[in-house]
Amino acid sequence: MENLIALLVGAPLLGAAVLLCGGRRLDRTGHWIGTLLAAVSFAIGLALFADMLGKGAEERALYQRLFTWIPVEGFQADIAFQLDQLSMTFVLLISGVGTLIHVYSIGYMEHDERRRRFFGYLNLFVAAMLLLVLADNYLLLYFGWEGVGLASYLLIGFWQHKPSAATAAKKAFLVNRVGDIGLSIAIMIMFTTFGTFAFGPVLEASGQASQGTLTAIGLMLLLAACGKSAQVPLQSWLGDAMEGPTPVSALIHAATMVTAGVYLIVRSADIFNAAPDAQLVVTIVGAVTLLFGAIVGCAKDDIKKALAGSTMSQIGYMILAAGLGPIGYVFAIMHLVTHGFFKAGLFLGAGSVMHGMNDEVDMRKYGGLRTYMPVTFVTFGLGYLAIIGFPGLSGFFSKDKIIEAAFAKGGAEGWILGAVTLLGAAITAYYMTRVMLMTFFGEKRWQPDADGNPPHPHESPRSMVIPMVLLAVGSVAGGAVFEFAGFVEWLEPVTGYEHGHPPIGAAAVTACTVAVMVIGVGLAYLQYGRRPVPAVAPRGSLLTRAARRDLLQDDFNHAVFVTGGTHLTRSLVYVDHSLVDGVVNGTAASVGGLSGRLRKLQNGYARSYAVSMFGGTAVLIAATLLMRAV
Amino acid sequence: MFGTSTAFPLLTVTAAVPAVGAILTAAVPAARRTAAKWLALLVSLATLVLAGIVFARFEPGGERYQLTESYAWIKDFGVRYELGVDGIGVALIALTALLVPFVILAGWHDADPLETSSKRWRPTQGFFALILMVEAMVILSFEATDVFLFYILFEAMLIPMYFLIGGFGDRAHAGSDENAAAQRSYAAVKFLLYNLVGGLIMLAAVIGLYVVAGNFSLTEIAGARANGSLEIATSTERWLFLGFFFAFAVKAPLWPLHTWLPNAMGEATAPVAVLITAVVDKVGTFAMLRFCLGLFPEASKWATPAIVVLALISIVYGALVAVGQRDIKRLVAYASISHFGFIILGIFAMTSQGQSGATLYMVNHGISTAALMLVAGFLISRRGSRLIADYGGVQKVAPVLAGTFLIGGLATLSLPGIAPFVSEFLVLVGTYARYPVAGVIATTGIVLAALYTLVLYQRTMTGPVKEEVRKLPDLRPRELAVVVPLIAVLIFLGVFPKPLTDVVNPAVRHTMSDVQQKDPQPEVEAAK
Amino acid sequence: MSAPAVASSVHTLWTTAAVEPLEKIPAPHIEYTQLAPVLIVVGAAVLSVLVEAFVPRRGRYTAQVFLSVLALAAAFAAVVGLAAGGYGSTKAHIAAMGAIAVDGPALFLQGTILLASIVAVFTFAERRLDPADHGHRVDSFAAEAAAVPGSDHEKAAVRAGFTTTEVFPFALFAVAGMLVFPAANDLLTLFIALEVFSLPLYLLCALARRKRLMSQEAAVKYFLLGAFSSAFLLFGIALLYGYAGSVSYAVIADVVDGTVASVNPALAGTMGNDALLLIGFAMVLMGLLFKVGAVPFHMWTPDVYQGAPTPVTGFMAAATKVAAFGALLRLLYVVLPGLTWDWRPVMWGVAILTMLGGAIVAITQTDIKRLLAYSSIAHAGFLLAGVIAATPSGISSVLFYLGAYSFVTIGAFAVVTLVRDAGGEATHLSKWAGLGRRSPLVAAVFAVFLLAFAGIPLTSGFSGKFAVFKAAAEGGAGALVVVGVLSSAIAAFFYIRVIVLMFFSEPKADGPTVAVPSAFTTVAITAGVAVTLALGLAPQYFLDLANQASVFVR
């Protein structure tokens, strides 16, 4: 059975290879091949899942070792896979949602002449992401980690002719690279500490390492997670990443890749468990980000950017949960999966809307669309209810658990985190309601696009609708299924689990959650439901304006890194040319000058030559005598 | 002392074939230009086959130096014609023999005579003959186990390189022809003088070595030092080490002795630039590993801190300056400087991972730079400009070219799955194991690498299509034949470097014992 | 010393002479066979004077070339014969009543000089480079030296097809002097040999066919300065004689060592008076350094090299250096070994000055012949480094270097004669631009010579440089090696410049043409290239020769 694992990665990889090297002759069939191979991967995933369910909790993990990747004195890196419950969860999410989005893209990218390549990139991404979650050591994980980074780079910049897209892609890659520093340093520390970086040995031995070392590793891993999962302070790329085609935003920047950070932390549970300081930092990052993202989400008029902000904040929840330790890991993953469903659904919905509105993204130019694209409305609505945590829908279960766990952390810490998560929930409800209202309700604020032809909103083709429906189902049912099918028990062998007891009983927490959710919705309704939405954004409060600019993060980065860096490089180029090179050229020049001066002595007069001879002899004699004297 | 001595002088033949080929190519009459090209290509392929045989005949488990040959040469100077390869040599010979055919293929039309030039002037024959001559000398220098023999080749290979740089400049040059010629000969002279000065200082050290050791046989001297029969005063050893290292650091090149490289690579044609950075410069790093560490272990350890610092400066500085370049080829040159920083760092980290990494790095950097530089060359030859600003939106008109260029770039920023990642990561791990701070600083290099690569790609390949670019044709079959195999090799070695590491590991083990260094042991013995 | 003592002693001398009859002076005993090389050349020289006198003009050229080449070849054969006969090693001894040493260094150097001269004579004999003038083939020498440049007289001479075939006897006499110079075993012979080869050279310098004013100027400078220096040399000899009471190397050496057999007490005063010794030594040294062209006695070199007819320049640059260094070696190693600690520091200074001075000033030269002149100065510096080693390996390395260098030099100057324009040889560097494009072969050959000068491996220049530096380092002159290395780096720069000029710059429209030489020059150049590469690739055999030849007899 375990020999199938390689195929999970292999199938989409093959697809990528075929599609990218195949050339124009595959333009017709390319998208089908891509979708098929993604589906194959999903099918294998299901097969393995079924097989896994058949086994006892302890012997569920499967291992497959292909070959030694880097065999060097004292340094062994294998191409080897580990499929346990955690990985399996991801495999299903990735291949499942992945396949749906492949299907969706068939319709969405229909009119793009580079569709074949788009599917090639998508397959590449799926392969890399699966490699990431299937790796059995950190170096191979790093392989996948960079792989998804590359795929994301290619897909964000898919419309390369748009400078904004190209820039966004570059930015995403670079910010991720900063995170990667963390991952590679973490691996280095592991290697020097444990002599290996395979999950098994490292995690087992993690207890024996010194506190400081573990904290260092933890923080470095967190840095990596921040990069990949767009957490403060490395969050700046996610908003711009929305330049990519919407399916990409749905798959990579909502459902799967951005959650890799959460996977990394949960996977390294043992290390973090042994390094409370690192855990604390993790929770802080999570908390900050969930507020940050939420606030940004409130201010954006670009529907995708609003969703991006929400993604940021939802992942904040997951990171926070992961930071809570055994009481949170499971729920982090659970929220991750549910979020995968509803956020992907929301994005696909947004895409569908844009599809109908001549790719208009400004919500202030939508309005009253519910009648024109009913299916989109419904699916989007369900996703909306899920994300705000409407009781019974998936988001409710997962998020509520996280909030409980946050309180259960105990002490001041617990209170603060709990409060933050609650506040986050309220804001979530607020901005999602805002999105909902601005898009589907109220009067039409449509405007003709650049070419002057007014939008004719219509329902999207079936290939796009079906995935939306399926995802909607997932976002409705997912939570309940997990809750009652025993997601906790499923993951517990891998991540460990202990039940957290919030100081105020679980019921109370739930009550609060619902309450704040209602408040949030209410506020939003008062602001956007009752009175008409201005077609041009009002100036708004200072906070609003800051939030529109992503809370000035880019301005900061630009001022510090871009401008500073430019000056640095410019001055270095100057130094290189004038100083380093100048010294050498200077020496050469001075020798030349000396030569020119000495040359003057050769003045052509025999008598002066005679003088030099005479003088030379005199010196010679003097020197000889002197030698004898001393 | 010597390992499996072969009846058949395989190493000599491997070097002799291109040398003879060079002479034959040069002898081809002016009219038969194409014949000369084919001859050169065939010869280089034959060399590749021979290199393959060497690779195959080399037994990783066997003696340190294999396929050895040893003949008396200049008794008076204590010089013998002594050849032998260890794993590192084998790997680099393979690299050289692998790249040259592509260099020749890529430079197919670079040296076609202009209509104006006189009938007796035979640039094409000269161009390919010189390339083959360089190949011969480089290969032999990787084989030499006699310091003097190595020195002679180290110096002699400057001459053909010099003519390649100065004689066959990049036709795509900003500015007038005179200006171009002036800059080209400036670059050539700069190249030659830098390396000549380095070489001459090394000459002083070589003579000094003779005075203290009495012969030049690497194995004998190292052996004598090991068993204590040859004592060298500490100060003397340090001076000699510095003499050698200076020459290699110029060649490598190490900051602040690097400024000749951008000029040389900028002015030379892309294939020649590849020859410089991918092949000839490797002799420098190779020599550090074999001669500096092999002959002067103590001095090497003494100098390590300073060298590590310089290497770090090279890494960061090279990358930053690369970001600021306006000329594609100069950008690649500075990128190479940064990479050479990694190689030297790996060598002097004195850990198995570091040195294996450094050796792999030499090979991988050679191939990846070749890929990137040759594609860049194709691009430049199309548009006739080296300035980044003159491009934009190329991927729209020439997707394959852009794609290969991107892969080359990704290799340069050492993305996992492509060969350079393996070596770079090994270097980093190896360095961190001994000098954590240095390791961390070096790691920042991976961001900077991404920066200059992606900036280059974005500015040239993406965005709206520039008017002058609109007409550019995509890669031609000949050019594909150059790029595709290189990329294939890169990806293969990125996923399965074992064939290489198998030959390199034993050599590294020997070097480590030369410098009497043990890898730092992990704090916690993980439950394996 | 006290005057009366001398008086008395001298008095006794006279009186005794008065009493007993003076015994017969013993007839000098000359080993003709061992002096054969010299005698052959001198004889040939005398013969060729007769040829000048009696053979009709038509036949002279042929006769002279034939005679000189034959004589030089024969002399070389004689040298080889002597060497084979063991006179280089076991049977080495002092011939001609202590006047001339027949030993390894002498034979080796004589061999080198003879070979170089043969090649040089070939270049003398070249008559294809210039277009025929009034139907007469012309060589590089004035039609009639006595005629005023540009005068009707000269034109007439040209019309009549006169040629200065006297150059051959001159050359032969010069060679004879050079043969004796390094073999001279007493200061008198040294001085005579010096003059014997100098005077003909002065004249040869004046005989250029083109640019005669410069040629004559060169001659004047060379002559006056040469005479000036030889006066110093002579005075030095006088002082040494005053110091030791003899001009014989052996005796002087003994006195210096203090191992002299029996000193006439009357002479004890001057003997061992170090002031005389040191001053005298310094002045003799100056005389030799002048011929070698060492800084600060080098200033004649560029002007003379530039003005003299190029074949003569080549001849001078090669043969004179060999001879002068031979004499220098013998003086320092045979006469003054006891003085090593006095002369070494001085020579250090001279060597350093010479190496750096030559290299640095050469950078800014614009005339190829002057450039080569300065390069020859720099090379003199390298050779001095070898001399300073004061070890047998020092001797052998210098011998080897001289052999290697002389062929490169003659070859290089021979190439210079080929590059011509309307005004004769185009020696200005700017004229050489793009030569590599016009005639790749000539340019390539010249490049080989330049690389040899620069000491790039696989050329004889490198082998030689390595040999002398190695010797110097072994002799404890490491610092000299470093200076030498630096100056070779500087020197490399201007050799490279010429190569750049030839290959990388586009040829000018009014650029020079490359004359197609006759067999003579071709042979000369080919020999140069062959030796350059041979000594670069497989120097061992010649190194062995030099080693065997590295023992002075005393």
Place this chain on the structure above:
Amino acid sequence: MNPVNYLYLSALLFTIGAAGVLIRRNAIVVFMCVELMLNACNLAFVTFSRMHGNLDGQIVAFFTMVVAAAEVVVGLAIIVSVFRARHSASVDDASLMKL
């Protein structure tokens, strides 16, 4: 009379000759100064010969005279030819080649 004085004289003559070479312009005069130096040498030889009481020095002196004569021949030949070509015997005029 103390023969050493002759040495002083010869040294003086030599110096005078050298000085002449350095300061006089006319080639002939310069040349004569050289001759003076040579003769100074001769004087020294003869003196030493007498002091040492052997004849080597005197023999050298004879040789020197011969050489001097030869030099005159060659030297005058050259100088005269230059004079005829330039109508000046000044050493300083002969400075075409420099630097």
